[in-house]
Amino acid sequence: MEDDPVPVPPDAYEKTEWAFTRLKYPSGVHASVFGQIGSWPTDYPKADRQFVQGVRRLTRIHTRSSEQVVDLDSDEVFNWPWLYAVEVGHWSLTDAECAKLREYLLRGGFFMCDDFHGSGEWNVFLESIKRVFPDRPIVEIDNQDPIFHVLYDLKDRVQVPGIQYWYTGRIWEKDGKTPHWRAIYDDEGRVIVAICFNQDNGDAWEWADHPRYPERYTSQAYRMGINYILYAMTH
Amino acid sequence: MFEFLFKYPGAVFQKGHLVLLAPWPLWTFALGVIAAGALLLWHVRRHRGLLTGARPTVIWLLETAMVALLLFLLWHPAISIATLRPQQNVVAVMVDDSRSMAIRDGSPTRSAQAATVLDHNLLAALGEKFQVRLYRFGKDPERIQKTAQLTAAEPASRIGDSLDQVLAESSTLPLGAVVLLSDGADNSGGIDLDTISQIRRRHIPVHTIGFGREKPEKDVEISDVVLPAHALADSRLSALVTFRQYGYAGQKALLGVRDGSKLLASREVQLKGDGAPQSEPLLFSAGMPGPKTLEVTIDPLPGEENRGNNSLRRLVNVESRKPRILYIEGEPRWEFKFIRRAAEDDRSLQLASMLRTTQNKIYRQGFTDPHELEDGFPNKPEELFAFDGLVIGSVEANYFTQTQQDLIRDFADRRGGGVLFLGGRFALADGGYQHSPLAELLPVTLPASTSTFHRDFAGQELTAQGRASLICRLLEDPERNAVRWTKMPQLANYNEAGEPKPGAVELLDVVPSGRRRMPLLVTENYGHGRTVVFATSGSWRWRMWQDHTDTTHATFWQQLMRYLVSDSPTQVTGSTARTVLSDETKVTLHATVKDKAFKPVPNAVVEAHIVGPDGTSSTVELTPQPLEEGAYTAGWSADKPGSYVSEIVAGRGKDEIGRDVVIFRREDGVAENFHTSQNRELLQKLANETGGRYYTASDAGRLADEISYSEAGITTRETKDLWDMPVVFLLALLLRGSEWILRRRWGVV
Numbered sequence: 015m016e017d018d019p020v021p022v023p024p025d026a027y028e029k030t031e032w033a034f035t036r037l038k039y040p041s042g043v044h045a046s047v048f049g050q051i052g053s054w055p056t057d058y059p060k061a062d063r064q065f066v067q068g069v070r071r072l073t074r075i076h077t078r079s080s081e082q083v084v085d086l087d088s089d090e091v092f093n094w095p096w097l098y099a100v101e102v103g104h105w106s107l108t109d110a111e112c113a114k115l116r117e118y119l120l121r122g123g124f125f126m127c128d129d130f131h132g133s134g135e136w137n138v139f140l141e142s143i144k145r146v147f148p149d150r151p152i153v154e155i156d157n158q159d160p161i162f163h164v165l166y167d168l169k170d171r172v173q174v175p176g177i178q179y180w181y182t183g184r185i186w187e188k189d190g191k192t193p194h195w196r197a198i199y200d201d202e203g204r205v206i207v208a209i210c211f212n213q214d215n216g217d218a219w220e221w222a223d224h225p226r227y228p229e230r231y232t233s234q235a236y237r238m239g240i241n242y243i244l245y246a247m248t249h
Numbered sequence: 250m251f252e253f254l255f256k257y258p259g260a261v262f263q264k265g266h267l268v269l270l271a272p273w274p275l276w277t278f279a280l281g282v283i284a285a286g287a288l289l290l291w292h293v294r295r296h297r298g299l300l301t302g303a304r305p306t307v308i309w310l311l312e313t314a315m316v317a318l319l320l321f322l323l324w325h326p327a328i329s330i331a332t333l334r335p336q337q338n339v340v341a342v343m344v345d346d347s348r349s350m351a352i353r354d355g356s357p358t359r360s361a362q363a364a365t366v367l368d369h370n371l372l373a374a375l376g377e378k379f380q381v382r383l384y385r386f387g388k389d390p391e392r393i394q395k396t397a398q399l400t401a402a403e404p405a406s407r408i409g410d411s412l413d414q415v416l417a418e419s420s421t422l423p424l425g426a427v428v429l430l431s432d433g434a435d436n437s438g439g440i441d442l443d444t445i446s447q448i449r450r451r452h453i454p455v456h457t458i459g460f461g462r463e464k465p466e467k468d469v470e471i472s473d474v475v476l477p478a479h480a481l482a483d484s485r486l487s488a489l490v491t492f493r494q495y496g497y498a499g500q501k502a503l504l505g506v507r508d509g510s511k512l513l514a515s516r517e518v519q520l521k522g523d524g525a526p527q528s529e530p531l532l533f534s535a536g537m538p539g540p541k542t543l544e545v546t547i548d549p550l551p552g553e554e555n556r557g558n559n560s561l562r563r564l565v566n567v568e569s570r571k572p573r574i575l576y577i578e579g580e581p582r583w584e585f586k587f588i589r590r591a592a593e594d595d596r597s598l599q600l601a602s603m604l605r606t607t608q609n610k611i612y613r614q615g616f617t618d619p620h621e622l623e624d625g626f627p628n629k630p631e632e633l634f635a636f637d638g639l640v641i642g643s644v645e646a647n648y649f650t651q652t653q654q655d656l657i658r659d660f661a662d663r664r665g666g667g668v669l670f671l672g673g674r675f676a677l678a679d680g681g682y683q684h685s686p687l688a689e690l691l692p693v694t695l696p697a698s699t700s701t702f703h704r705d706f707a708g709q710e711l712t713a714q715g716r717a718s719l720i721c722r723l724l725e726d727p728e729r730n731a732v733r734w735t736k737m738p739q740l741a742n743y744n745e746a747g748e749p750k751p752g753a754v755e756l757l758d759v760v761p762s763g764r765r766r767m768p769l770l771v772t773e774n775y776g777h778g779r780t781v782v783f784a785t786s787g788s789w790r791w792r793m794w795q796d797h798t799d800t801t802h803a804t805f806w807q808q809l810m811r812y813l814v815s816d817s818p819t820q821v822t823g824s825t826a827r828t829v830l831s832d833e834t835k836v837t838l839h840a841t842v843k844d845k846a847f848k849p850v851p852n853a854v855v856e857a858h859i860v861g862p863d864g865t866s867s868t869v870e871l872t873p874q875p876l877e878e879g880a881y882t883a884g885w886s887a888d889k890p891g892s893y894v895s896e897i898v899a900g901r902g903k904d905e906i907g908r909d910v911v912i913f914r915r916e917d918g919v920a921e922n923f924h925t926s927q928n929r930e931l932l933q934k935l936a937n938e939t940g941g942r943y944y945t946a947s948d949a950g951r952l953a954d955e956i957s958y959s960e961a962g963i964t965t966r967e968t969k970d971l972w973d974m975p976v977v978f979l980l981a982l983l984l985r986g987s988e989w990i991l992r993r994r995w996g997v998v
Contacts (some may be wrong), residue, residue, distance in 0.1 A: 029704035029705075030704070031580070031581075031582045031583065031786075032581075032582075032583075072604055072607060073581065073606055073607050074289055074579070074580040074581060074606060074607060074608065075580065075581045076580060076582070076674065089794075092793045092794050093741075093790070093793070095583055095586075095789070095793060105724075111487075117797055118793075120585070120795045120797035121792060121793050121796075122587060122590065122792050122793060123793070127523075129368065163611065164606070164612060165606050165607065165612065199468070202590075202593065242611070243581075244606055246586070247581040247582065247583060247585065247586050248581065248585065248586055248604060248614065249586065249589075249614065
């Protein structure tokens, strides 16, 4: 759901190596909060476009200024080996979509999910991801893992709050007081699903230009996002 | 018939030369012919009577020819020829006594046929004129007294070596000629020019008598197997098997390759026409490291006469080394990730990569030493030459300094490494390579313009050369492989790579929608190494658009990278001229020794530690070659049949420079199973080159008379009259008769 509309940039449709690829997923029974639209477009497209500006400025990744939205109903996702989904505490993938996502990840795709909080949303997230990988465990990412060091050393991390922080002064939501950087690994020990739980990097990207949103959270969110992209492009 | 018409055998005319015995000079003969011709011309013109048109000319020509013949006889023509003096010369009779002479060819054995030829008339006829020395030979000649001593059991036949030895043994004797009875099946692959030259210098004619059928009725024979002497573990190898068959044209045969009892690969082939050489590749995996004796076979066909020539052995040293490849990439991109994944799946390769993630940061992966190249791309030969291959991604040419560009060129040229240039938006022409010294390295001539990189999906197609290439072999069967390529997903992008240079090999083309096809994968040998262009950074779609169990992307990249490095030499490289010694014991070990900058090391201590088939070991020192810096050789004798492993170690002072493993195998009695048909070509060549004649067993009876005409030994020169040859009288009769018949027909008699 678009919080702060932005105009379409002039090079929005340039053909580039990488684009911010947002997963459009069904929310199904968990869609009550978001009505018929679903939760997938949360922060869309400002977070995407604002984050991409950082990717352009801080790395040599060739990227366009606008995002790419894909779903799991077509094969288009296979053209975009890096995939981002937000509010996965409300998603509800069909079995066919789970199978497509599993195939995507086993072929070499990378999936980053973000902005879900507390045990309730975790259980909703699990309900779909366990159908993607019934046998692969979800584990905490070790501090030494290359994903935290591929460009920025992110050994010391903090919980990145959403904009509810403006109103509540709390950096957590629901009962999600402890941030987790979790992952599902493939057989070769490579992260294929990066799970940002109890944190909201999407908001940090979206409100990076707002004076009320603390810079330290934005900085970490940008660095974390860039590390995840570079990791996906090197491992 | 010839001898009836010309009075003497053909050998007289072949070896003698024409002389005119009359005391008058030759020009007087020519003058006489011209004068007679002129007189006859005057005569015919004056008395032509009813002769019209060309008829007087015909009559004049016939009469002039008749007068010329008579004048020629007046000048007393004769042949001057050297002949061996009776009982003063030696004739060496050499009989092939190898196992192939025991072949029956549907009649008595070849050896028995030779004995019959000798015993029934030849030895006796020769004995009337010469002293005869009888030899049998296999690998070496041996003097015998009678044909009953022939065994046809020698495991090999070496005609050249045996001739050499007989000539040396007879160097003090008046050797007038050599008679060689053989099927021509020489195991050393022929007779070398030195041996023939030596015989020619002594003017000794070698007369050959051939035995055996010139082609079998029903047989399949493997004549050669080409395999690399060394390979990386698990790499795909191609054995190029050459064979020919008789009697089975159009039928199917099963080609196989075995490591001991384990069948590595097999393939059904359709046999071509009788006698036509046929070459078929057979693909298999090299498997685990270690020396391997591989046996390539064709399963025997029903009714095959000789099954001993259906297999050949070859040695391959599957190396345990893991060649290192340095991959420099100028920007993060998906191609990088998936190339890395393919390399990581290959236990025989080490890929170290340097990726420019930002303007000032390089992300390094695959380095075991955390400090190696931490300052960036190498500036010194010993840093870059520690790698066997180099991959240059989307990196502008001017990213490299002049020193680094020189290093990259030397890497391929002097070090013998492989350099792969990938496509991309900063690569090839878009990276300015066409204006850099590195353009020389590329196997293509890049376009002069930029903007040659296109982020548009495009298909790819195998070229004819790509069909035969191991790099592009996704499936073993060539036809299925070609079909497989048509089903590959499209590339994500491509570069216009220009045109392949002369000598380059174009393996794949990119086929963009609505545009002409362009080179995609091109290889070329450069100096001691090789260079490759793969003009895309979009092959990652082969991975993302095929099932996760599909391995074609990894297979292609692993094969491409193995091609890049499998022939990159180490600092010490050993070799032998042949890995299989057929009935030979002598082997020469070679080694080249280079330092870390791959410059020759002239003062190294080089030793070969050889372990034989029975486990016994010995050490031999290799000595420097005077004319080739850094090259070392040693001769050694493999005393027992079987496989030998030789580890060559080079050092300087206390420091070891490097080591390499060379394997070879001595096989006795195997080669005799091959080329069992009569090699008439070799026997005829030997006879022709030395002034002798080739005979079949049926016309060998003439040999005793013709052998007398020789320049070797103790000779006397004879002059043989030609005027009374029957052919002269026949010619005179023909000329006069023709004129009479023509005059009768024209009514002017």
